[in-house]
Amino acid sequence: MAEHGGSHGGIARTSRERTASERQADLDRIARYRALEDEIRTRVAASGDSAAAVDLFHLTSKLLRLNPEYYTIWNVRRRSLTSGLLSRRSAACSPSRASLSGSRTATTTPPSASSSSTSSTATPHDQPSPTAGRSGTLVDDNDGKKDAELLEGELRFTFPLLLESPKCYWLWNYRLWILGQAIERLPTAAARRMWEDELGLASKMLTKDQRNFHAWGYRRHVVNQLESPALGGSSMVEAEFAYTDRMTRANLSNFSAWHRRSKLIPRLLDERGADDLTRKSFLDQELGTVNQLLSVDPKDQSLWYYHQFLMLNLLSPVGRPTITPAFSLEDRLSYIMREIEGIKDLLESYEDEELDDDDRDAVKQIYKALLDYTLALCQLEGRQPDGQERELVAGWLRELRVLDPMRDGRWTDLERDYGLRG
Amino acid sequence: MSDKSNKLPEELQLFTSAHVKYIQSLDTRKDEYDYWLTEHLRLNGLYWGLTALHILGHPEALPRAETIDFVLSCQHENGGFGAAPGHDAHMLSTVSAVQILALVDAFDDLESRGKGKAQVGKYIANLQNRQTGTFAGDEWGEEDTRFLYGAFNALSLLGLLDLVDVDKAVDHIVSCANFDGGYGSGPGAESHASQIFTCVGALTIAGRKDLIDTDRLGRWLSERQVAGGGLNGRPEKKEDVCYSWWVLSSLEMIGKTHWIDRDSLIAFILSCQDPDRGGLSDRPGNMVDVWHTVFSITGLSILGYPGLQPVDEVYCLPKSTIERVLGR
Numbered sequence: 001m002a003e004h005g006g007s008h009g010g011i012a013r014t015s016r017e018r019t020a021s022e023r024q025a026d027l028d029r030i031a032r033y034r035a036l037e038d039e040i041r042t043r044v045a046a047s048g049d050s051a052a053a054v055d056l057f058h059l060t061s062k063l064l065r066l067n068p069e070y071y072t073i074w075n076v077r078r079r080s081l082t083s084g085l086l087s088r089r090s091a092a093c094s095p096s097r098a099s100l101s102g103s104r105t106a107t108t109t110p111p112s113a114s115s116s117s118t119s120s121t122a123t124p125h126d127q128p129s130p131t132a133g134r135s136g137t138l139v140d141d142n143d144g145k146k147d148a149e150l151l152e153g154e155l156r157f158t159f160p161l162l163l164e165s166p167k168c169y170w171l172w173n174y175r176l177w178i179l180g181q182a183i184e185r186l187p188t189a190a191a192r193r194m195w196e197d198e199l200g201l202a203s204k205m206l207t208k209d210q211r212n213f214h215a216w217g218y219r220r221h222v223v224n225q226l227e228s229p230a231l232g233g234s235s236m237v238e239a240e241f242a243y244t245d246r247m248t249r250a251n252l253s254n255f256s257a258w259h260r261r262s263k264l265i266p267r268l269l270d271e272r273g274a275d276d277l278t279r280k281s282f283l284d285q286e287l288g289t290v291n292q293l294l295s296v297d298p299k300d301q302s303l304w305y306y307h308q309f310l311m312l313n314l315l316s317p318v319g320r321p322t323i324t325p326a327f328s329l330e331d332r333l334s335y336i337m338r339e340i341e342g343i344k345d346l347l348e349s350y351e352d353e354e355l356d357d358d359d360r361d362a363v364k365q366i367y368k369a370l371l372d373y374t375l376a377l378c379q380l381e382g383r384q385p386d387g388q389e390r391e392l393v394a395g396w397l398r399e400l401r402v403l404d405p406m407r408d409g410r411w412t413d414l415e416r417d418y419g420l421r422g
Numbered sequence: 423m424s425d426k427s428n429k430l431p432e433e434l435q436l437f438t439s440a441h442v443k444y445i446q447s448l449d450t451r452k453d454e455y456d457y458w459l460t461e462h463l464r465l466n467g468l469y470w471g472l473t474a475l476h477i478l479g480h481p482e483a484l485p486r487a488e489t490i491d492f493v494l495s496c497q498h499e500n501g502g503f504g505a506a507p508g509h510d511a512h513m514l515s516t517v518s519a520v521q522i523l524a525l526v527d528a529f530d531d532l533e534s535r536g537k538g539k540a541q542v543g544k545y546i547a548n549l550q551n552r553q554t555g556t557f558a559g560d561e562w563g564e565e566d567t568r569f570l571y572g573a574f575n576a577l578s579l580l581g582l583l584d585l586v587d588v589d590k591a592v593d594h595i596v597s598c599a600n601f602d603g604g605y606g607s608g609p610g611a612e613s614h615a616s617q618i619f620t621c622v623g624a625l626t627i628a629g630r631k632d633l634i635d636t637d638r639l640g641r642w643l644s645e646r647q648v649a650g651g652g653l654n655g656r657p658e659k660k661e662d663v664c665y666s667w668w669v670l671s672s673l674e675m676i677g678k679t680h681w682i683d684r685d686s687l688i689a690f691i692l693s694c695q696d697p698d699r700g701g702l703s704d705r706p707g708n709m710v711d712v713w714h715t716v717f718s719i720t721g722l723s724i725l726g727y728p729g730l731q732p733v734d735e736v737y738c739l740p741k742s743t744i745e746r747v748l749g750r
Contacts, residue, residue, distance in 0.1 A: 030453070213656075217607060255612070
């Protein structure tokens with residue numbers, strides 16, 4: 001396997017024919033690139049004194065600017081930081097301790113000979129620290145100032161690379177590792193400042209590409225860390241919820257932001273200590289907002305998914321965090337029926353009209369929601385659809401067969417499941 | 423090659439011989455800068471290319487002995503594989519190595535000339551986070567459901583799944599599930615078709631498909647098909663031919679491949695071909711690459727396109743390979 005898209009090994013259809021001079025230029029670039037690689041490999045094998053470590057570090061900068069996907073070189077860079085450039089720490093701090101998700105107990109053997117010697121050669125120089133703790137194991141460093149400069153330098157170094165390659169896993173990864181080092185090596189306040197700046201970077205990247213999967217994941221990590229005791233943090237759920245407000249307002253089709261909102265809501269209400277009445281009015285407000293948006297653009301899948309999220313709190317609250325856990329079955333049924341009626345109203349503006357493509361997309365979404373919610377309502381009540389519901393369902397399915405023939409198999413299965421065929 | 427004997431109209435033809443030649447040419451492009459810039463994907467690339475060739479019915483198009491030699495030359499003492507000689511070991515390249523060795527029936531070579539299955543298993547098992555159940559990509563700690571799937575894939579092929587805490591990994595996948603029926607890269611992450619493939623694949627290997635909300639997931643996956651017939655990976659995104667694999671394999675695992683339109687997807691995939699020089703691209707007219715090539719061809723295989731070998735929807739290897747290795 002392996003993941004992620006992009007044009008791996010891509011050769012442009014138009015650029016496959018090169019002139020002789022273009023080919024020569026490529027050969028020259030290749031020679032320079034490989035020479036740089038060779039130099040790094042030679043120095044890694046030699047793994048000499050600290051001056052050599054500085055040289056090696058600078059060589060990795062050169063190569064990573066040419067190719068930020070070269071994960072082994074990022075690892076060389078990490079090792080040159082931990083084995084010489086950053087201040088030495090007690091042997092208790094192994095590289096994997098810096099892992100953000102933190103608590104992996106299984107340690108792995110570093111793969112290259114040069115790295116496996118790192119911790120053992122470092123140990124004799126270290127004195128046991130009397131204050132050995134999360135960030136307090138610095139030995140030959142003046143208050144972590146040098147480390148702070150180095151780590152900040154790393155963030156500056158990777159920033160333009162990230163702007164150029166915003167979907168490069170290794171780059172995001174490396175930044176997180178650097179920030180993890182900050183937690184381990186710097187005083188809490190200094191580390192926290194770096195992480196706070198990083199939240200700014202995550203926002204910036206999401207302004208440039210609102211759906212960037214990496215940037216959203218990164219933001220989640222950064223917020224988790226900023227909330228953690230390691231950074232003297234506290235909950236940021238209100239601020240993050242407000243962020244999803246801004247992001248969904250800027251672009252209603254930004255499902256990434258709607259998704260994030262759906263994940264924050266249960267926590268938000270818990271942390272607000274919301275009582276039953278507050279929760280009810282929160283649900284009313286969210287439904288009101290999304291229904292209003294749907295009345296403007298009923299073809300938008302993102303809005304419908306968010307609506308579905310809200311409805312699931314009513315339709316199948318067991319095993320899910322609910323917005324309104326105190327709702328009785330009657331409450332839930334009345335909400336669901338009200339929503340179904342509201343969705344039926346959306347259909348009115350399309351009746352007796354000539355439908356264009358957008359209209360057809362809208363009507364499709366409306367029928368799908370009606371189907372979904374009507375059948376779920378029956379399930380909730382533990383019954384089969386009654387005569388009138390069966391008629392409605394069969395009608396919507398007939399429409400969907402015409403409007404959405406791509407998913408014909410789905411409509412057929414539904415007809416079969418509810419005995420509506422023929 | 424059978425391209426011309428095909429009775430299908432030109433726009434419905436798969437240009438098999440061009441694709442075979444394209445894949446064969448990949449390792450001869452040493453005078454191209456890109457060849458060197460993509461060395462960190464060499465082993466993955468070999469897996470992609472070789473799988474495509476097997477599905478196309480040309481398993482002999484790359485030399486077996488050299489393939490095995492190259493794979494073994496990427497192995498480290500700790501059992502893990504790097505992307506190429508001199509590259510650090512990583513889960514992704516290790517999984518590709520195991521898949522290639524399975525494909526060319528060379529686990530014996532791994533025992534006799536490599537570090538052995540047990541060492542590979544140990545390398546992978548050590549990357550499990552024993553507290554959360556998920557897996558890291560390497561010693562530096564990035565965690566992602568991609569790595570969990572990769573671990574399950576490789577370990578089960580090696581018959582070593584008992585080296586890891588399967589139940590805990592399954593719990594972790596459950597914690598990655600979203601209200602829409604899909605799964606993300608970790609808890610809290612948005613549903614994404616390729617992460618869904620990894621989570622549904624891992625649950626299938628673990629024998630825990632009962633945990634999947636198949637109806638809701640099937641609806642979400644079927645909504646990935648857009649007007650032109652292609653599939654996207656998330657709501658409101660553009661189609662990309664690689665989702666022909668991530669979405670279709672997931673639909674296949676939950677028995678709902680018929681919830682999308684086969685013919686328009688086939689037409690879309692075929693429109694991404696470079697008919698003259700081979701290979702497929704993300705969308706018609708773009709640059710081809712081996713990644714999009716393999717996931718187009720495996721997608722076509724799931725759709726039953728004529729002349730292709732059947733692909734296993736869980737392992738992304740020929741069904742015949744899985745039958746041989748797992749004795750199914």
